[in-house]
Amino acid sequence: MRRNKLVAGNWKMQGRQAGNTALVGSLLAHAAEWSGVEMWVAPPLPYLQQVGALLSGSTVSLLAQNVSHEDDGACTGEVSAGMLADCGCMAVIVGHSERRSRYGETDAQVAEKFVRAQAVGLVPVLCVGETLAERDAGQTEGVVLRQLEAVLQRAGVKSFANAVLAYEPVWAIGTGHSATPAQAQAVHVVLREHVAVVDPVTAAALRVLYGGSVKASNAAELFAMPDIDGALVGGASLDANEFAAIARAARAAQ
Numbered sequence: 001m002r003r004n005k006l007v008a009g010n011w012k013m014q015g016r017q018a019g020n021t022a023l024v025g026s027l028l029a030h031a032a033e034w035s036g037v038e039m040w041v042a043p044p045l046p047y048l049q050q051v052g053a054l055l056s057g058s059t060v061s062l063l064a065q066n067v068s069h070e071d072d073g074a075c076t077g078e079v080s081a082g083m084l085a086d087c088g089c090m091a092v093i094v095g096h097s098e099r100r101s102r103y104g105e106t107d108a109q110v111a112e113k114f115v116r117a118q119a120v121g122l123v124p125v126l127c128v129g130e131t132l133a134e135r136d137a138g139q140t141e142g143v144v145l146r147q148l149e150a151v152l153q154r155a156g157v158k159s160f161a162n163a164v165l166a167y168e169p170v171w172a173i174g175t176g177h178s179a180t181p182a183q184a185q186a187v188h189v190v191l192r193e194h195v196a197v198v199d200p201v202t203a204a205a206l207r208v209l210y211g212g213s214v215k216a217s218n219a220a221e222l223f224a225m226p227d228i229d230g231a232l233v234g235g236a237s238l239d240a241n242e243f244a245a246i247a248r249a250a251r252a253a254q
């Protein structure tokens with residue numbers, strides 16, 4: 001089954017209004033280069049509406065980096081799924097490893113975020129990934145399947161028809177050391193096959209992105225793998241030329 005490539009940029013906690021305007025402007029100058037590839041960018045929460053307006057009429061969609069696991073109400077500092085949808089987001093990252101490790105998000109909370117996002121029509125991008133210690137201990141498969149299974153149990157396999165998976169090995173994030181294409185491909189297959197056991201049709205259509213030190217220089221070899229359907233890009237998404245080059249690599253691999 002042919003899956004459309006998706007390249008998503010996660011700006012993390014970086015950006016200011018002037019820089020955002022310049023970055024989006026430079027990126028959109030390359031728009032003709034990624035036709036057929038889906039492109040999403042995730043600015044920090046305070047800039048969603050600014051960046052949404054800059055992207056208006058373009059082929060790049062607005063992604064949020066996080067969402068509350070609770071509904072509207074007395075939750076100081078939280079942002080609900082309904083608010084993200086109201087601000088023009090079409091998708092949201094849930095369960096990023098930085099949220100899990102630095103802010104103590106549990107598998108159960110991540111599953112709740114996933115459900116809340118879908119309830120308002122947002123596409124959740126569910127991140128899973130192991131630490132270096134877990135990989136060295138031979139626990140990669142167990143960890144990513146535990147993280148996936150928590151959401152499968154809560155949301156059901158059919159929910160993955162409107163979701164994206166992202167395999168982000170923690171040891172590859174922000175380190176400059178990407179997983180090799182073969183390492184990433186192996187985990188992507190584990191994830192897809194786990195879904196396929198219960199629903200082969202959903203599994204075949206499910207896009208599994210790779211994230212962790214994706215750059216223009218390694219994107220093509222990653223995208224050449226049959227189960228790598230795109231990338232979730234951190235640092236390199238802050239450089240328009242670099243990000244556009246990753247998008248070109250995705251287009252070439254379509």
Ligand code: 13P
Pocket residue numbers: 010096168172173174175176211212213214232233234235236
């Ligand atoms: P880097 O591309 O900076 O390694 O970050 C990956 C990531 O965490 C994307 O969500």
